[in-house]
Amino acid sequence: xxxxxxxxxxxxxxxxxxxxxxxxxxxxxxxxxxxxxxxxxxxxxxxxxxxxxxxxxxxxxxxxxxxxxxxxxxxxxxxxxxxxxxxxxxxxxxxxxxxxxxxxxxxxxxxxxxxxxxxxxxxxxxxxxxxxxxxxxxxxxxxxxxxxxxxxxxxxxxxxxxxxxxxxxxxxxxxxxxxxxxxxxxxxxxxxxxxxxxxxxxxxxxxxxxxxxxxxxxxxxxxxxxxxxxxxxxxxxxxxxxxxxxxxxxxxxxxxxxxxxxxxxxxxxxxxxxxxxxxxxxxxxxxxxxxxxxxxxxxxxxxxxxxxxxxxxxxxxxxxxxxxxxxxxxxxxxxxxxxxxxxxxxxxxxxxxxxxxxxxxxxxxxxxxxxxxxxxxxxxxxxxxxxxxxxxxxxxxxxxxxxxxxxxxxxxxxxxxxxxxxxxxxxxxxxxxxxxxxxxxxxxxxxxxxxxxxxxxxxxxxxxxxxxxxxxxxxxx
Amino acid sequence: xxxxxxxxxxxxxxxxxxxxxxxxxxxxxxxxxxxxxxxxxxxxxxxxxxxxxxxxxxxxxxxxxxxxxxxxxxxxxxxxxxxxxxxxxxxxxxxxxxxxxxx
Numbered sequence: 001x002x003x004x005x006x007x008x009x010x011x012x013x014x015x016x017x018x019x020x021x022x023x024x025x026x027x028x029x030x031x032x033x034x035x036x037x038x039x040x041x042x043x044x045x046x047x048x049x050x051x052x053x054x055x056x057x058x059x060x061x062x063x064x065x066x067x068x069x070x071x072x073x074x075x076x077x078x079x080x081x082x083x084x085x086x087x088x089x090x091x092x093x094x095x096x097x098x099x100x101x102x103x104x105x106x107x108x109x110x111x112x113x114x115x116x117x118x119x120x121x122x123x124x125x126x127x128x129x130x131x132x133x134x135x136x137x138x139x140x141x142x143x144x145x146x147x148x149x150x151x152x153x154x155x156x157x158x159x160x161x162x163x164x165x166x167x168x169x170x171x172x173x174x175x176x177x178x179x180x181x182x183x184x185x186x187x188x189x190x191x192x193x194x195x196x197x198x199x200x201x202x203x204x205x206x207x208x209x210x211x212x213x214x215x216x217x218x219x220x221x222x223x224x225x226x227x228x229x230x231x232x233x234x235x236x237x238x239x240x241x242x243x244x245x246x247x248x249x250x251x252x253x254x255x256x257x258x259x260x261x262x263x264x265x266x267x268x269x270x271x272x273x274x275x276x277x278x279x280x281x282x283x284x285x286x287x288x289x290x291x292x293x294x295x296x297x298x299x300x301x302x303x304x305x306x307x308x309x310x311x312x313x314x315x316x317x318x319x320x321x322x323x324x325x326x327x328x329x330x331x332x333x334x335x336x337x338x339x340x341x342x343x344x345x346x347x348x349x350x351x352x353x354x355x356x357x358x359x360x361x362x363x364x365x366x367x368x369x370x371x372x373x374x375x376x377x378x379x380x381x382x383x384x385x386x387x388x389x390x391x392x393x394x395x396x397x398x399x400x401x402x403x404x405x406x407x408x409x410x411x412x413x414x415x416x417x418x419x420x421x422x423x424x425x426x427x428x429x430x431x432x433x434x435x436x437x438x439x440x441x442x443x444x445x446x447x448x449x450x451x452x453x454x455x456x457x458x459x460x461x462x463x464x465x466x467x468x469x470x471x472x473x474x475x476x477x
Numbered sequence: 478x479x480x481x482x483x484x485x486x487x488x489x490x491x492x493x494x495x496x497x498x499x500x501x502x503x504x505x506x507x508x509x510x511x512x513x514x515x516x517x518x519x520x521x522x523x524x525x526x527x528x529x530x531x532x533x534x535x536x537x538x539x540x541x542x543x544x545x546x547x548x549x550x551x552x553x554x555x556x557x558x559x560x561x562x563x564x565x566x567x568x569x570x571x572x573x574x575x576x577x578x579x580x
Contacts, residue, residue, distance in 0.1 A: 018524050019501060025520045026509040032572035035520050039565040042527060046561070049530045055537035063541040071536050074551050078558025085559075086566030091574075097567055098519045101526075105560035109528045111553040115535045115546050122543070132484060233522050240528040245491065247531055253491075254498050255527035261502025262521050266514060273511065358511045365514035372574040383511060 003052040010048035011251040017041025018255050022262060028378070045251045091373045092330045095363045096158040099151045099229045102236055106147025109239035113141035114206055116246060121199040131191060136242045138187045141202070142209045144239045147232045149213030154225045154232070167218045179212045220282065226363040227270050227281045234263025273358035273422070303439070306457035311433055312473035318395035320351040322387070324424055325371065328401015328437065330361050332463035335374035338400065341471050342376065353380050355387030355424050357405035388425050397429040401436070401463045407448045417446060432456045435466050516571045523564025529557030
């Protein structure tokens with residue numbers, strides 16, 4: 001009896017650490033400690049469940065030993081792989097990793113729902129659950145499965161394992177609507193009408209939900225994956241909460257709801273930074289109209305290329321330089337060389353700052369993480385509004401692998417799909433050097449007027465390679 | 478309607494808890510600098526790994542001759558542990574870098 005009380009206390013402490021941890025995570029100074037606080041709370045909840053949960057004493061003798069063995073093996077395997085994966089992953093692949101872990105959490109919830117449904121139809125030694133609990137089980141199965149396959153696909157897209165166009169069917173959104181309607185119908189049928197056949201229909205629901213997760217993410221472009229991951233993240237939170245109600249487990253409920261709510265807010269914040277609505281992202285109509293509008297803008301305008309030595313001179317003899325890093329810098333793993341250039345210029349008396357667009361990289365804040373990895377001091381990073389003030393006063397802006405976030409069309413072309421999105425107004429600077437692989441358009445698939453701007457000079461090549469050459473040029477001056 | 482009100486009445490505390498947790502979640506997150514969005518999402522991702530607790534209970538509840546449930550529970554625990562351990566570790570790695578250059 002007292003063990004149950006102890007468990008209650010541990011769950012209470014864990015729930016509080018989740019709240020406090022999340023709160024601390026939202027301030028730069030306390031963020032790391034916050035994560036650790038939540039981790040300790042999680043440890044307490046899991047240990048408490050292992051030692052004190054009433055169901056732990058269900059069996060005696062060999063059966064108990066066998067199940068404990070199974071349990072600890074599972075914990076060891078999951079823990080080891082998780083730890084290794086987390087420490088092996090490159091910082092640029094961080095979004096994929098988060099997506100992967102999120103999907104596994106969703107998968108965990110879905111499997112749990114299947115097992116619970118099975119217990120229900122086995123009958124033996126288990127009270128029949130109420131209608132409400134049944135709906136929750138099916139809800140957990142649905143959202144968990146969607147989160148699982150959806151996150152796996154998001155992972156594959158971010159890893160460039162699949163092409164967007166390869167997995168989109170004709171009439172894709174109509175098919176999705178049919179699937180969704182089928183899922184909702186099945187949930188209703190199993191709860192109220194299926195009777196003894198509920199288990200079979202439950203498995204069919206499981207299958208369709210897995211397919212739906214895949215289909216749900218399939219038509220959404222790679223650039224929108226952060227938003228998708230955030231949405232799926234809150235889905236998994238909701239399933240954890242629903243499972244918490246099924247098991248009458250408060251720590252699951254509180255943890256799940258917190259993530260569900262905070263995940264939704266985070267999604268909205270991300271969408272705001274891109275000036276788009278969630279519906280717009282999820283229905284995935286981006287790019288289509290833009291390509292047509294872009295056609296006339298490009299045409300026969302000319303671009304100016306700049307040589308490495310000219311670029312080096314320009315940088316070295318200016319007073320202030322602003323670097324605008326984008327995803328191109330991240331994929332080329334060029335943040336360290338970027339920092340090298342920064343130091344070199346600083347030692348020659350040039351003031352170097354960084355302008356970070358909220359959606360630079362592939363997740364909000366992703367670029368900050370990458371630059372932090374390269375030891376770029378925190379105070380040198382400026383966010384959108386401050387950055388635009390600094391840019392207007394700077395001599396040279398270097399755009400490294402960024403495109404859509406510096407597109408003037410967002411300000412002055414109402415027909416552009418990104419019109420209204422806050423952008424870094426780099427063209428306000430005296431000179432702009434754009435480092436780019438080629439003239440290909442950015443992730444949003446739209447043309448960028450900036451490249452044809454009178455103050456813009458292009459420097460083509462791989463970001464890492466070009467930056468390295470630039471560093472050498474500046475050194476030899 | 479009858480059903481709804483009786484449900485409401487029977488689960489009143491739960492519904493209060495639900496409502497307050499939602500508000501708390503929103504309140505805690507709404508003032509976050511963009512710098513921390515990725516670590517925050519990652520940290521929240523680790524926290525929903527608490528579903529692992531449910532997976533452990535499933536495994537405890539499974540009968541010894543019910544292989545399907547044992548397998549389901551086993552895989553669920555592996556997934557859940559991956560979510561928890563990987564989630565917290567990856568977040569810590571991200572935030573560690575923030576610390577270093579702040580000194």
